[in-house]
Amino acid sequence: MRLFLLVTAILLLAGCDQTPTGRQQLALVPEALMSRMGADAFEQMRQQGPVVTESAINRQVECIARELVAAARRHYPQVDMPDEWEVAVFDRSSPNAFALPGGRIGVHAGLLRVAESPSQLAAVIGHEIGHVLADHGNERMTQQLGIKSALLLVGLLGEGELAQEPLQRALGIGARLGIALPFSRTHEEEADLMGLMIMAEAGFDPAQSVALWRNMAAVGGDQPPEFLSTHPAHESRIGQLKEYLPEAQGIRETAVPSSCS
Ligand SMILES: [Zn+2]
Numbered sequence: 001m002r003l004f005l006l007v008t009a010i011l012l013l014a015g016c017d018q019t020p021t022g023r024q025q026l027a028l029v030p031e032a033l034m035s036r037m038g039a040d041a042f043e044q045m046r047q048q049g050p051v052v053t054e055s056a057i058n059r060q061v062e063c064i065a066r067e068l069v070a071a072a073r074r075h076y077p078q079v080d081m082p083d084e085w086e087v088a089v090f091d092r093s094s095p096n097a098f099a100l101p102g103g104r105i106g107v108h109a110g111l112l113r114v115a116e117s118p119s120q121l122a123a124v125i126g127h128e129i130g131h132v133l134a135d136h137g138n139e140r141m142t143q144q145l146g147i148k149s150a151l152l153l154v155g156l157l158g159e160g161e162l163a164q165e166p167l168q169r170a171l172g173i174g175a176r177l178g179i180a181l182p183f184s185r186t187h188e189e190e191a192d193l194m195g196l197m198i199m200a201e202a203g204f205d206p207a208q209s210v211a212l213w214r215n216m217a218a219v220g221g222d223q224p225p226e227f228l229s230t231h232p233a234h235e236s237r238i239g240q241l242k243e244y245l246p247e248a249q250g251i252r253e254t255a256v257p258s259s260c261s
Helices: 002-015 031-048 055-075 118-133 136-157 160-171 185-201 207-219 234-253
Strands: 016-018 024-026 086-090 097-100 104-108
Touching: 024 136, 031 086, 031 097, 031 104, 031 136, 055 086, 055 118, 055 185, 097 118, 104 118, 118 136, 118 185, 118 207, 136 185, 185 207, 185 234, 207 234
Parallel strands: 086 104
Antiparallel strands: 016 024, 097 104
8 A cells, every 4th residue: 555655656746747827737648649549530530531622721721720830839938749730621510620639630611600710710729729738638538547547557658669559458548539528627728728828929819719709609509519518618718718818919919910811
């Protein structure tokens, strides 16, 4: 028992990180493994498609994503982030978007009907980049696996890269399982806050985030999009955004305006 407590204490110390907003988090799954699961899931989704190939839509989404990623690097220089990001537009009618570990972002075509301007689209993509930068997928998976599996992870971690295959098997994780689940309210609020700062840094009007979430709330629908599935309730989400809006406006004042029209 004493050994267990000792190992647990070491584990918690070793695995406790800070998110870009300064929140303590426990994210124990090796990043390389998270990234590979993200890549597998994204590839699978792209093959199942259908993917939008209309170049004007793709160009705009890619342009906004590119500017936001560059802005995120400037705004959170201390944060490890993926070198390469991949973006795809899926031909689905729900107003949804998602981010997978390792820097893969998916946008549903339905989102383009709800987001009325490039700034509103930037609010959503910025939110998704926030999930990736704050390592929410890893934190959620760590929570799901629990302490027992966390100990298993530590046993396998020492063996480095080679241990990932048996680790994935041992934990019985399908590539899509665990990354397709909704995020917690804490995660959503943190992604909102980060997305707001990132869009402002990229020269988009941060006030458009409030307009976007109002539009999202208005469409609702029976299959709630990622943003609506776990709360925060629209009003509290909009309240938080308004609270941080002056700070975001300050960032935007010195930013170069976006060139994605
Ligand atoms: Zn989210």
